[in-house]
Structure formats: C-alpha cells, structure tokens
Amino acid sequence: MGMTEIKTLDELVALAGEPAERTVCKIQDRIDEHARNLIAHSPFVLIATASAEGTCDVSPRGDPAGSVLVLDDHTLVLADRPGNKLHDSFRNIIDNPNAGLLFLIPGMNETLRINGRARLVSDAPFFDDLIVKGKRPRLAVVIEVEQLYMHCAKAFLRSSLWQPDTWPDRADLPSLGTILKDQIGFEPTAAEADGYFAESNRTHQY
Incomplete structure (x- = not known):
C-alpha cells in the first residue's frame, strides 16, 4: 500500500495549517x-x-474526584495505587521527567491538558492527604506544571463517548480472561481467570 509520508515541519504546516492566535494564547x-x-x-x-x-x-x-492534590499554582500530585507492578510510567520518569496529563470529567466533552516535569516521591507531608479508603500510597508522582490548556470538545463529540446509546453491547466483546487465554495461554480457564480478576478488582483497589 502506497503512503505519502510527511517528513518535515514545512510539509505538515503546508497541509494542516498554523494554529489560530487564540489557540496559542490559551496555553498557560x-x-x-x-x-x-x-x-x-x-x-x-x-x-x-x-x-x-x-x-x-x-x-x-x-481515584474518587478530588484525590489529585494541587499544592500550589505550579505543582500537583497523583497518588500511586496497586497495579500490575510493571511500573512503566515510573521507569520512564526516572529516565526522563517529561510527562503529559489529560484530565477527563464524566459528561464533559472538553478536557484539561497539562505538560510538565515529573518526579517520584516515597514520602512527604502531603501523603496523609492522599489516603483513600484508609490506604496511604507508597509512591506519588509530583508534576511541576509547564503548560496547561483546555482541549476542545470535537474528539468527544465525534466519538459520542458519553452517549450510552452508542456504546457496544458488552456481551459482544471478549472478557479479559478470554483475551489473556488466547494471547499468552493462561493456565486457568477463561471463566476462572475472569473470576480471579473480578475478585482482585473488588479487593485490591487500594
């Protein structure tokens, strides 16, 4: 299949155009x-x-809304919660502090985008403010904000993300147990794996 590849910034601008002044000015x-x-x-x-x-x-x-801490006009904090322990984000932050955040609010088509520099911390006075359901996180990500701006609603409107009548029937999609059984040959049956994940999701959120 033939593809026309864009290789330079000039080619991109010629095809897609420059941003409007108000778009550039919205970056805080x-x-x-x-x-x-x-x-x-x-x-x-x-x-x-x-x-x-x-x-x-x-x-x-x-996390429950309100769990992300804003320490000051340039600093916010995300708590780490139990996960798969691959620590992909954390490994990257240790090597390269640049990070981007996209905040979503259910039912709102606009999103908040933040770019900045991240660092990992294992303790700080604000850790008690990160407790959810009695669980204090072992790690947190501190973001020093460099760019912040609103992203328009077009992607959410095109995707109809918040409109339940456009959602696929969950029964038409494979379960996680089925997917992992096919991908990596999980030893349990798909049903047994699904039961394990359901219990883990219920009891190990924090």
Missing part, C-alpha cells in the same frame, strides 16, 4: 482557578511518559 503556565476546579472534579486522568530512548507509555489513573 500555571494552575488557575478554573483548572483547580476541573482537577477537583476529575476522577480519571491519563499520564503519558517516555523513556530516555523515546519509547512511550500512556497509563490510566483513577
């Missing part, structure tokens, strides 16, 4: 009152990181 370097409000109402954030070699990773993070 601090957490203002509107950003604080959105962060406080967001239960779900994606964090993007890259290794020193440029290998990228995007990881979902979820």
Whole structure:
C-alpha cells in the first residue's frame, strides 16, 4: 500500500495549517482557578511518559474526584495505587521527567491538558492527604506544571463517548480472561481467570 509520508515541519504546516492566535494564547503556565476546579472534579486522568530512548507509555489513573492534590499554582500530585507492578510510567520518569496529563470529567466533552516535569516521591507531608479508603500510597508522582490548556470538545463529540446509546453491547466483546487465554495461554480457564480478576478488582483497589 502506497503512503505519502510527511517528513518535515514545512510539509505538515503546508497541509494542516498554523494554529489560530487564540489557540496559542490559551496555553498557560500555571494552575488557575478554573483548572483547580476541573482537577477537583476529575476522577480519571491519563499520564503519558517516555523513556530516555523515546519509547512511550500512556497509563490510566483513577481515584474518587478530588484525590489529585494541587499544592500550589505550579505543582500537583497523583497518588500511586496497586497495579500490575510493571511500573512503566515510573521507569520512564526516572529516565526522563517529561510527562503529559489529560484530565477527563464524566459528561464533559472538553478536557484539561497539562505538560510538565515529573518526579517520584516515597514520602512527604502531603501523603496523609492522599489516603483513600484508609490506604496511604507508597509512591506519588509530583508534576511541576509547564503548560496547561483546555482541549476542545470535537474528539468527544465525534466519538459520542458519553452517549450510552452508542456504546457496544458488552456481551459482544471478549472478557479479559478470554483475551489473556488466547494471547499468552493462561493456565486457568477463561471463566476462572475472569473470576480471579473480578475478585482482585473488588479487593485490591487500594
């Protein structure tokens, strides 16, 4: 299949154009009152990181809304919760502190984007403020904000993400146990694996 590849910035700009002045001007370097409000109402954030070699990773993070701490106009904190222990994001942050965040709020089509520099901490006075359901995290990610801006609603409107009538029937999609059974030859049956994951999700969230 033939592909026309864009290899230079000039080629990209010629095809896609330059951003409008108001788009460039919306980029801020601090957490203002509107950003604080959105962060406080967001239960779900994606964090993007890259290794020193440029290998990228995007990881979902979820907690009750209000769990992300805003320490000041330039600093926020995400608690780490139990996961798969691959620590892809953390390995990347140790090698390369640059990180990007995308905050989502259910039912809201606009998103908040933040770019900055990340570091890992294992303890700090604010760790008690990261306790959820009695569990204190062992690690947290501190983000020093360098860029912050709102992302428009077009992607969410095109995808109809928040419209339940457009969602696929869950029964038409394979379960995690079925997928892992086919991909890596899991020893338990798919049903047994699904039971294990359901119990783990129920009892090991924090």
